[in-house]
Amino acid sequence: MNNTSLNIALLGYGKMGKLIEEMSLKKGxxxxxRIDKEEDWLLQAASLKTAHVAIEFSTPASAVQNIEHCFELNLPIIVGTTAWQHDQDRLKQWCISKGQALMWGSNFSIGVNLxxxxxQQLAQWMNVYEGYEVSIEEIHHTAKLDAPSGTAVSLAQQIIENLDRKNQxxxxxxxxxxxxxxxxxxxxATxxxxxVRYQSEIxxxxxxxxxxxxxxxxxxxxxxxxxxYDKKGWFNFTEVFF
Ligand SMILES: NC(=O)c1ccc[n+]([C@@H]2O[C@H](COP(=O)([O-])OP(=O)(O)OC[C@H]3O[C@@H](n4cnc5c(N)ncnc54)[C@H](O)[C@@H]3O)[C@@H](O)[C@H]2O)c1
Structure with missing residues (x-):
């Protein structure tokens, strides 16, 4: 697929939307x-019909509605926005039962996925080293709306799944x-x-x-x-690519 030129709809035209535009154009x-507020769905209805795929980096408050709009238009969607997962079960069921396509990722960078x-591996090893107390620290710029970050939540869930002494x-x-x-x-400006820090007396x-x-x-x-763009189903970036 890498050689095929896609028609992309950007949902959210802030820092990420603009950077994705610049880098998408370079790839052909x-x-x-460019949807940057709810009214744009109506104003850009005709051009949205020509899109092969949507990339969503908007706000926690608008992401769910944007996902719903895509499902109504049969438009596959990539969701980068964080902190919308309270509605995940309902949207996943809709996606699968109606043959839609969605991929979400708490973090799309290669380094974070490594x-x-x-x-995950370290948490498994730490089961036998009970002297270590684990904690997570995340730092972001002051304009970030959600806390903790989606990436920190993913790290926490991975630890909870692999380290027996942590449950939440x-x-x-x-x-x-x-x-x-x-x-x-x-x-x-951070x-x-x-x-992820494991601290012991030593x-x-x-x-x-x-x-x-x-x-x-x-x-x-x-x-x-x-x-x-040519698939159906509910996917997680980390599970597909790593
Ligand atoms: N998953 C990842 O890898 C990753 C990476 C970076 C950022 N993010 C997340 O992506 C989101 C966006 O980040 P950003 O830095 O571009 O933020 P930003 O504040 O620069 O941009 C958000 C944009 O969304 C627009 N918006 C508001 N309501 C909208 C609506 N109804 N429909 C469409 N757009 C709407 C705003 O006008 C704004 O331009 C945040 O949730 C951030 O945490 C995720």
Missing amino acids: HRIVA LFKLN WTLEENSAPDQLKIEALRID PGTHH DDLVISHIAHNRKGFAIGAIEAAEWI
Whole structure:
């Protein structure tokens, strides 16, 4: 598929939408619609009909409605927006029962997906080393609307699935022994940063990812669009590509 030129609808035309446009054009794709507010669905209805695939990087408040619009139009969708998963079960059922296509990812960068693999393996190993207390720290720019980040939630879920002594995550300062503490910091002009830290009396073990810019997310989302445009089903970026 990598040689086929796609008509892409951008849902969300902020920092990510604009970067995806720039990088899609370089790969020979076309941008046929730019949806940046609810009214645009009506205003751009004709051009949306020519789209092969939509790439969604908008806001937690608008993502669910945008997914629904795509399902109504039979338009495969890549979802990069985070913090819409409260509606995941309903949307997944709709997607599968009506033959739609959606791929979501809490993080579309290769580096973070490698961190996910390391994180899963390390959590398994740590089952026998009970002296280590695990925690997650994520740092993002102050304009980020959700906390913790979708990436931090994915890291936490991977630890909970692999480390027997943790059953849930929390943002609370005082956590119970079976809770995994996430600290979400918002600092101006900070690149997206994630640390998984195992601390013991003797030493600390830390695995980290620090994004230098947003290009990695854009490349992953475009590759996901090239992959999904002729498929049906509910997919997760990490499961398909790693
Ligand atoms: N999964 C990943 O790899 C990844 C990477 C980066 C960012 N993100 C997430 O993507 C989202 C967007 O990030 P950003 O940095 O581009 O944010 P941004 O604030 O720069 O852009 C969001 C855009 O969405 C638009 N918008 C508001 N309502 C809308 C609607 N109803 N329909 C369509 N667009 C609407 C806003 O006008 C704005 O231009 C955030 O949730 C962020 O956390 C995910």
